[in-house]
Amino acid sequence: MxxxxxxxxxxxxxxxxxxxxxxxxxxxxxQQKVSVNGKIMSKQNIAVPYASVTFSNKANKLYSDAVLSDDKGIYKLDLTPGNYDITIEAIDFKKTTLNKQISAAADLGNFTVEAESSVTGTKTSDIQGVVITGQAVKAYRVEIDKKVYDPSLDIVAKGGNLQDVLANVPSVDVDTDGTVSMRGNTNVRFLINGKPSSMLGIDDGADALKSIPADQIDRIEVITNPSSKYEASGTAGILNIILKKSKKIGFNGSIEGTLGYLPTTRLNTNLSWRKGAWTYYINGGGGYNRSKSTNNSEFNSFLNPQILNDGFSLKSIQDGTNKSESKNYNVTTGFLVDVTDKSTLNASVMFRNFNNESTGNTNYFDNVIIKDSAATGYPNVPFTLTNQFTNRLNVGTNVNNSFQADLGYDQKIGDKGQLISLATSYQKSKSEGTSFITENGFDNKLDIPTLTLNNILTKTENSTFLAKADYELPIGTASKIEAGARFDSNKNDYDYYVDESKNNAPTTILPNFTSKTFYNENIFAGYAQFKSKISNFGYQLGLRAENTDINVNFKRISDAVQINVNKNYLKFFPSVFLSYDLNKNNQLLLNYSRRINRPRSFFLIPFMSYNNNRNLFSGNPDLNPTYENSFELGYNLTKSKVTFNPTLYLKKSEDEVNFYQYSGLDENNKTVIYTMPVNAGSETNYGLDVNATYDPFKWWKIMGSADLYGYNNSGNYQGFDFSGKGFSTRLRLTNTFKPTKTTSFQIQGFYRGAENNVSTQRKPMYAVNLGASQTIWKGNGTISFNIQDIFNTRARENFVTTPAYSQYSYMQWQPRQFSISLSYRFKQGDKIDQPKKKKDINSNSQGGDDQGPPM
Missing domain, CATH: 1.20.5 (Single alpha-helices involved in coiled-coils or other helix-helix interfaces)
Known part of the structure; x- marks a missing residue:
């Protein structure tokens, strides 16, 4: 290492x-700039606070800028010398324009604005029907087609990464091994800014989630039942990660550093520059961290009494730990420009590097059968039992490099809301891994030590191309037609090599584990949907068609022929969304959608990995997609201090993918567990998902979520029974206290109940986290401290019982951790949104894809 x-x-x-x-x-x-300042005054010589002052350069729009006056009417900014048209706007005052030649630093003196005429002579009294419903900022809000989580208020996740943030998102669960699920379903579709992204790597799992810093995340959109506008993949739903983009003028930025234990260091920065029609940004950073996981298991194999005189079991006990060190670096840079008043162009590139070094140490104790009578020394006894002790040391490295380029264009047509959005994305990712395994064994009966050496080399390359077009056509004031088309191309190449040397003998290739695979997937999609509202009743009807073409070429050295897998199918995915406004703050929502879970690429490849030779996974070329029908009935209550969002849901799947496990003996008579995905039976999930917030006082905020769910599964594959039914719970409660304007504390509790079926029993699990933050440096800095898993209880325990064997397993992905973070914000500009005289302020603003509507 x-x-x-x-x-x-x-x-x-x-x-x-x-x-x-x-x-x-x-x-x-x-730029070569000069500093100018001035003051906005009324004709009564009274300062006008928070006025918008826009300097438009007449020669070059790029040099234009804007600023808001402070509470004393004073403004200050830096400008490139030139001739400027100056526009001043303020609530209750008339719009004022004038011209100035800026040649050197200067005090421009007072600019006078004239008050709006009013029938009553008092400010704003002529504004009719303005209702301000702005409420205290909440970490969680409900919108018509999704739920939105704001991680900026999540103190526990400060200085962490995407995996830490997701662990706190309502309706989302992160298992001890980093597996993400929504309402118990792990088939979650991840998007970055509305699109698949190489930032999440190729089948990188938890490691990929760790490479995205929490500081770069603006919000997370939880879409439990996507409409036809979204891709149909992901039976659990979609998690859309929206990264930060500055909406402020001038040069702005922030930097955040983190130190923690197990040793963790991170440094991330976000920079942006907005000038006139152009916005440039660059986000980047890197980190180093160590992790430690624990895996323990006990295996008992049941032998048929007819084979032996007495029935007994073969036992295998495993006790393992894995330590790893990882380094990651990422940088994203791009621009957005208003080409015209009705057209916008955006482009970005992203580079990502992830480097991991790991050391796994596993001790095995095995009861094994020796069937050779000559070896036993008793000709009339064809077998005997013996104990074997084995130590397996695995030292490995993995390097992943990713590149992504995005280009988007939005064009408004006319003045009635027509919009065409075009987007394309190209992604390239490459992973290379090496493992060197040393296995020392000893048989206490035969007194024979063994030494086995293995080299494992892996190489994976992925290229993805996406192109999509979306069109919106408003009809009147309450209806809209949306339509679009999309093409996805995904190519994965896998190289897997394993060799072995026993007792210093010459090295030989293991043919059953050395293979080469080419995976090619193309998806053509089109959708159309219509939405409208009649009085308090709203509805949206949609239909999506997707044609999938998959081709897999697999060649293993031990096979005489190459295996080809070809799958081509056209499927339709309808969706229906209904809403009814009971009153201003109460709404009922009813929706339905059909989804698909296509097998992951390596689920279709019949190769077996060798990192753990006692637990071998093999893909299944005959695997078919899983289809799911999903129904939801929800209620949403939003008030100043309370939000309450209960949802009843029902999900019914067909051709459910389950993992068939069977035991066997390797060439050394040691027990091996084989795992293979199969289509077996159906699965029904139903429950009540409740999310709520309550602010009893200004200094105390409560956010809670509860998923009370039942399951009824059926299915059998070669004697392995997947059926089972029962009831379980997932609970989360977060309390945030703000004793002063600059100090916050947060405590969070999580509980997941037990879940059982015929073959598997999962024990309950809970964890408690703590965070604190202090604002410093006149509001420009924040120092945060958090402890993850205070009582060190976050671990998974399972019991598996089949007619052939039983197995107990314990897994802790990460022990208790703590970290301290320091962030600093510099040259923060002001948002360029112009003030309006008549508007509704509603904190539940619409979210969505910053790159254009996802599809």
């Missing part, structure tokens, strides 16, 4: 490189 000096050297080099890039960007943003 890389020593501390090497790690330190790498981090220094990468940090210096990042600092150089960010420094270059800062210099690029710099």
């Amino acid at each position: 890389t020593n501390r000096i090497e790690i330190s050297s790498i981090i220094k080099k990468r940090t210096l490189g990042l600092a150089f890039v960010l420094g270059a960007v800062s210099l690029a943003f710099a």
